[in-house]
Amino acid sequence: MNDLWIPTGATYGGIVPVGQDTGNGGVVSHELMVEARDKFGKVHKQLIRVLANGNTSQSEVEDMMGYATENFVKEVREKYDKRPATVDERKQAGKAINEFLKHRTKRRESTTGKLYF
Numbered sequence: 701m702n703d704l705w706i707p708t709g710a711t712y713g714g715i716v717p718v719g720q721d722t723g724n725g726g727v728v729s730h731e732l733m734v735e736a737r738d739k740f741g742k743v744h745k746q747l748i749r750v751l752a753n754g755n756t757s758q759s760e761v762e763d764m765m766g767y768a769t770e771n772f773v774k775e776v777r778e779k780y781d782k783r784p785a786t787v788d789e790r791k792q793a794g795k796a797i798n799e800f801l802k803h804r805t806k807r808r809e810s811t812t813g814k815l816y817f
Contacts, residue, residue: 709736729751730750734768739781
């Protein structure tokens with residue numbers, strides 16, 4: 701299998717033998733490192749392994765690589781659609797949590813469970 705087509709955004713890692721298949725010359729794994737950016741510019745990476753044996757044609761391996769890459773890119777775009785919190789938003793959330801915890805301890809100290817101070 702020479703000159704494999706590699707999907708856009710993927711880096712080919714080579715062929716790794718994984719086992720013996722007595723009739724077909726062995727099972728190999730084609731490794732790809734795929735990178736995709738979400739809507740906010742963060743890069744997500746995943747290692748994809750495509751298994752093939754002696755009966756698997758080059759076009760089938762290329763198709764499997766293409767489908768795996770396409771599914772990963774689609775998953776990244778669907779999953780990471782919410783903007784990450786900014787530093788100020790995280791600080792405000794931390795202040796709100798601390799205030800809630802302070803009031804919770806005051807309520808627990810009260811005998812009636814109500815906040816009187």
